[in-house]
Amino acid sequence: xxxxxxxxxxxxxxxxxxxxxEYKLTTEHKMRARIRALTDGAATGLAVLSTLLVVAPxxxxxxxxxxxxxxxLSWAFFTKNPAPVGExxxxxxxxxxxxxxxxxxxxxxxxxxxxxxxxxxxxxxxxTKLANAVRFTADVLNGVPSxxxxxxxxxxxxxxQRHFSAFSGGVALGIMMIPTVCRTTEEMLLMVPHAVREAxxxxxxxxxxxxxxxxxKTASPGIITGAMLAFARVAGETAPLIFTxxxxxxxxxxxxxxxxxxxxxxxxxAISPYDEWHRLAWAGALVLIVLIVLAVSLxxxxxxxxxxxxxx
Amino acid sequence: MIANxxxxxxxxxxxxxxLGSPEGPRPADPALAEVSAVRSFLLSRGNSAIADRGFQWLxxxxxxxxxxxxxxxxxxxxxxxxxxxxxxxxGFFFSAFIDPATRLPMxxxxxxxxxxxxxxxxxxxxxxxxxLLMAVPLAIGVAVFLTEMCPRVLRGPxxxxxxxxxxxxxxxxxxxxxxVLVPLLREHVNPLLIRLLGxxxxxxxDNPTGLGFLAAGVILAIMILPIISSxxxxxxxxxxxxxxxxxxxxxxxxxxxxxxxxxRNARIGIVxxxxxxLGRALGETMAVTMVIGNSPEIHRSMLANGSSMASVIxxxxxxxxxxxxxSALMELGLALFVVTIIVNALARVLxxxxxxxxxxxxx
Amino acid sequence: xxxGIEVVSLNAWYGTNHTLQDIHLNIPANHATALIGPSxxxxxxxxxxxxxxxxxxxxxxxxxxxxxGDLDIYKDAKPVEIRRRVGMVFQRPNPFPTxxxxxxxxxxxxxxxxxxxxxxxxxxERSLKNSALWDEVKDDLKKxxxxxxxxxxxxxxxxxxxxxxxxxxxxxxxxxxxxxxxSTSKIEDLIFQLKSQYTIVIVTHNMQQAAxxxxxxxxxxxxxxxxxxxTHKIFTxxxxxxxxxxxxxxxx
Numbered sequence: 001x002x003x004x005x006x007x008x009x010x011x012x013x014x015x016x017x018x019x020x021x022e023y024k025l026t027t028e029h030k031m032r033a034r035i036r037a038l039t040d041g042a043a044t045g046l047a048v049l050s051t052l053l054v055v056a057p058x059x060x061x062x063x064x065x066x067x068x069x070x071x072x073l074s075w076a077f078f079t080k081n082p083a084p085v086g087e088x089x090x091x092x093x094x095x096x097x098x099x100x101x102x103x104x105x106x107x108x109x110x111x112x113x114x115x116x117x118x119x120x121x122x123x124x125x126x127x128t129k130l131a132n133a134v135r136f137t138a139d140v141l142n143g144v145p146s147x148x149x150x151x152x153x154x155x156x157x158x159x160x161q162r163h164f165s166a167f168s169g170g171v172a173l174g175i176m177m178i179p180t181v182c183r184t185t186e187e188m189l190l191m192v193p194h195a196v197r198e199a200x201x202x203x204x205x206x207x208x209x210x211x212x213x214x215x216x217k218t219a220s221p222g223i224i225t226g227a228m229l230a231f232a233r234v235a236g237e238t239a240p241l242i243f244t245x246x247x248x249x250x251x252x253x254x255x256x257x258x259x260x261x262x263x264x265x266x267x268x269x270a271i272s273p274y275d276e277w278h279r280l281a282w283a284g285a286l287v288l289i290v291l292i293v294l295a296v297s298l299x300x301x302x303x304x305x306x307x308x309x310x311x312x
Numbered sequence: 313m314i315a316n317x318x319x320x321x322x323x324x325x326x327x328x329x330x331l332g333s334p335e336g337p338r339p340a341d342p343a344l345a346e347v348s349a350v351r352s353f354l355l356s357r358g359n360s361a362i363a364d365r366g367f368q369w370l371x372x373x374x375x376x377x378x379x380x381x382x383x384x385x386x387x388x389x390x391x392x393x394x395x396x397x398x399x400x401x402x403g404f405f406f407s408a409f410i411d412p413a414t415r416l417p418m419x420x421x422x423x424x425x426x427x428x429x430x431x432x433x434x435x436x437x438x439x440x441x442x443x444l445l446m447a448v449p450l451a452i453g454v455a456v457f458l459t460e461m462c463p464r465v466l467r468g469p470x471x472x473x474x475x476x477x478x479x480x481x482x483x484x485x486x487x488x489x490x491x492v493l494v495p496l497l498r499e500h501v502n503p504l505l506i507r508l509l510g511x512x513x514x515x516x517x518d519n520p521t522g523l524g525f526l527a528a529g530v531i532l533a534i535m536i537l538p539i540i541s542s543x544x545x546x547x548x549x550x551x552x553x554x555x556x557x558x559x560x561x562x563x564x565x566x567x568x569x570x571x572x573x574x575x576r577n578a579r580i581g582i583v584x585x586x587x588x589x590l591g592r593a594l595g596e597t598m599a600v601t602m603v604i605g606n607s608p609e610i611h612r613s614m615l616a617n618g619s620s621m622a623s624v625i626x627x628x629x630x631x632x633x634x635x636x637x638x639s640a641l642m643e644l645g646l647a648l649f650v651v652t653i654i655v656n657a658l659a660r661v662l663x664x665x666x667x668x669x670x671x672x673x674x675x
Numbered sequence: 676x677x678x679g680i681e682v683v684s685l686n687a688w689y690g691t692n693h694t695l696q697d698i699h700l701n702i703p704a705n706h707a708t709a710l711i712g713p714s715x716x717x718x719x720x721x722x723x724x725x726x727x728x729x730x731x732x733x734x735x736x737x738x739x740x741x742x743x744g745d746l747d748i749y750k751d752a753k754p755v756e757i758r759r760r761v762g763m764v765f766q767r768p769n770p771f772p773t774x775x776x777x778x779x780x781x782x783x784x785x786x787x788x789x790x791x792x793x794x795x796x797x798x799x800e801r802s803l804k805n806s807a808l809w810d811e812v813k814d815d816l817k818k819x820x821x822x823x824x825x826x827x828x829x830x831x832x833x834x835x836x837x838x839x840x841x842x843x844x845x846x847x848x849x850x851x852x853x854x855x856x857x858s859t860s861k862i863e864d865l866i867f868q869l870k871s872q873y874t875i876v877i878v879t880h881n882m883q884q885a886a887x888x889x890x891x892x893x894x895x896x897x898x899x900x901x902x903x904x905x906t907h908k909i910f911t912x913x914x915x916x917x918x919x920x921x922x923x924x925x926x927x
Contacts, residue, residue: 040566043570047456047457054450054451054454055470058473064492113377130375136660140653141378143655144653145594147626147648148385151389151645152388152389154629178378178381182378195765202726202763204787204840206364206755206787208360213786214786232479236480236483243630263481267486271490271602281487288481288484289484296476348841350784351841355756357756359756
């Protein structure tokens with residue numbers, strides 16, 4: 001019905017047979033249209049440029065890590081303890097073990113408490129003010145610098161005990177895991193359909209049994225994924241360990257003595273003046289990043305591929 | 313009244329029950345014995361009220377542990393910073409001891425017991441500000457590209473790559489910064505900046521190492537970029553499509569649609585994302601320690617060495633020379649704790665206001 | 676064997692919504708009783724009051740008396756105990772997704788601590804036979820998950836699960852409304868066979884279904900029970916005009 005007729009630049013506006021008006025594209029209009037088109041193109045260009053600028057350092061870091069790290073990796077790296085200062089050879093075996101122990105202690109503390117907190121948020125406290133406060137606090141706690149956690153645990157455990165220890169390091173990592181695990185557990189439990197809970201209740205299953213054996217079990221792939229995410233996150237943390245686990249050149253499994261940790265060792269070696277230690281730092285960084293990338297990729301695979309189908 | 317419902321057929325086989333009879337026919341059935349065994353088993357199970365209540369309390373306790381952690385940190389930090397607090401009071405944060413001989417401020421002098429937070433506040437703010445300056449435009453650019461412009465095939469892998477950036481530990485960023493970024497700055501970037509922008513007095517050549525505020529700012533920018541970007545993407549996707557369509561229907565170009573239809577609606581959330589990035593930058597420790605130069609001084613030049621609150625704690629805590637020294641560091645930690653809590657709380661409120669209660673992704 | 680249900684002055688609320696108003700009812704033992712009525716009339720709420728599921732909603736409230744057998748379920752027992760004696764089948768089949776068929780049927784017993792393996796095997800078999808599912812699944816009991824069955828099979832699995840705990844009453848809330856006609860008729864046959872052993876209360880939208888399976892029928896409207904009588908009387912010669920209007924299709 002409507003439309004315009006005329007040469008590009010000027011013409012009549014028609015509604016059916018009626019002429020209802022005129023239009024004229026002035027030079028101002030044409031220029032403005034051109035500017036708008038240019039702006040659009042510029043914006044697109046900037047967006048693409050930003051993306052490239054962001055991806056570039058990522059690629060650069062990874063490539064550099066692989067390049068420098070792989071050339072320094074050797075069997076000795078995984079099997080030997082650090083050699084005395086300045087000497088060649090030596091590895092980070094004790095740091096890898098130490099990280100394992102610290103993460104073990106941390107997970108022992110962080111995962112059960114975190115999952116239980118998540119169970120509270122999803123199953124018992126849903127909609128309550130308390131749950132909202134807990135959730136908010138957990139999110140805020142996630143943003144507290146890890147070094148602050150470190151000195152708090154130092155004050156709490158290391159000072160009274162008068163020595164650094166793997167235990168205190170594990171505690172520091174553990175309390176860092178709690179808010180993360182709590183939130184991801186809650187998210188996963190909320191995805192379990194209400195019908196499943198109702199079915200369990202209607203059978204006369206006690207509530208605690210229903211929550212554990214039905215609801216949590218249904219959401220367990222997702223919950224485990226969340227725990228892995230928290231694990232990967234604290235695996236790379238250095239700051240909370242500087243004043244708790246403290247690091248050590250020796251092979252140690254004792255919980256009440258200082259212990260080496262992979263990220264901590266990388267830090268110490270990186271700021272040292274010895275080339276040999278720099279090489280080891282690169283190798284350590286490569287090992288650390290490979291483990292973390294594997295964990296993150298696995299998490300992504302599980303959540304995106306819908307392997308959580310148990311919940312539907 | 314006769315109801316006219318020819319379709320409903322009543323089955324003839326139904327027995328007519330006697331109203332009020334409480335029992336029906338009882339066939340002799342050997343399975344009956346088994347059946348009542350099940351019933352009596354279940355009857356004997358009780359109502360598990362104790363187990364239920366105990367379980368619930370256990371879950372509540374674990375949830376309350378989150379509050380416990382915050383309280384714990386606060387208590388420990390307050391206790392340990394008492395010494396410095398009683399000695400310096402609020403002046404810790406905005407004044408410093410002036411050396412009578414040189415008439416210059418001595419901010420951080422463990423030997424003589426003079427401690428002031430000023431250089432660290434300065435360093436934290438400057439490095440964070442630089443980081444935001446560089447990261448925010450890039451992060452928003454990436455977010456815009458990924459949500460509005462990117463071909464669908466690339467979206468997944470690119471998003472994954474930006475998330476990987478977030479997964480890299482701080483110490484590895486620091487390692488890369490020390491051996492790659494700092495030499496790059498030292499050899500190529502800094503001389504250029506000094507030549508081109510030296511007149512602003514923000515870039516002078518007193519510090520040829522390549523370390524300093526700029527180096528810290530750059531590595532921080534790379535580190536906070538993924539957070540700002542992914543949160544911005546989240547708030548942008550939360551803007552309903554109807555908003556985009558409305559603007560397009562008015563004849564807008566794609567960029568105009570993004571600017572008016574999406575960014576305008578999401579701007580509160582984007583501010584929240586930026587603030588969250590700021591929060592992360594304020595507390596970032598390892599990478600900053602490795603490249604900021606660790607000098608407790610205040611300089612106008614971005615290329616000068618400096619120190620941040622987190623970096624000085626990391627550097628000096630283990631070998632603090634006196635109780636006062638340790639206490640001053642603890643007070644810095646307390647300040648860092650309070651500031652990051654406020655900043656993060658503010659950010660979460662802003663993001664929540666836009667995404668409206670969808671459980672926040674864990675960042 | 677089933678028991679009768681006596682309901683006296685039952686009132687139920689969802690928050691401020693007075694969902695059920697002063698219900699009086701006597702449900703006979705070992706028979707099937709149908710509850711019909713338009714959407715939102717409260718019949719689902721009513722059956723959920725019979726096994727105390729209504730109160731699982733935090734804003735729900737119940738007053739009145741419900742006696743199952745000679746037990747006042749609100750005064751003399753805890754919800755968990757009642758729900759073991761009153762089974763429920765829901766509108767949408769809800770087998771436990773992480774469990775096998777065997778574990779689904781045995782869930783009510785296993786999760787309450789029943790551990791006698793051999794007895795469980797027999798109970799599972801008997802329940803599946805009673806719900807006409809045994810022949811279709813007997814080879815895959817522990818291999819297939821409960822969620823991998825078809826809709827009709829899943830619902831029969833839920834019936835078997837409810838039967839395994841040997842309830843005295845079986846509540847069915849529109850059990851066939853989400854199913855295809857073939858599965859529906861299978862379930863109706865099932866109800867026909869089961870009612871000699873259990874007291875069955877079935878909520879249904881489908882009047883023909885009520886006529887097919889139930890001896891007595893109750894008509895609910897706006898939270899009140901309008902008429903409760905022998906099925907053939909309700910459908911051929913109802914006493915209340917509102918009942919007549921409903922079954923002739925004038926509303927609902």
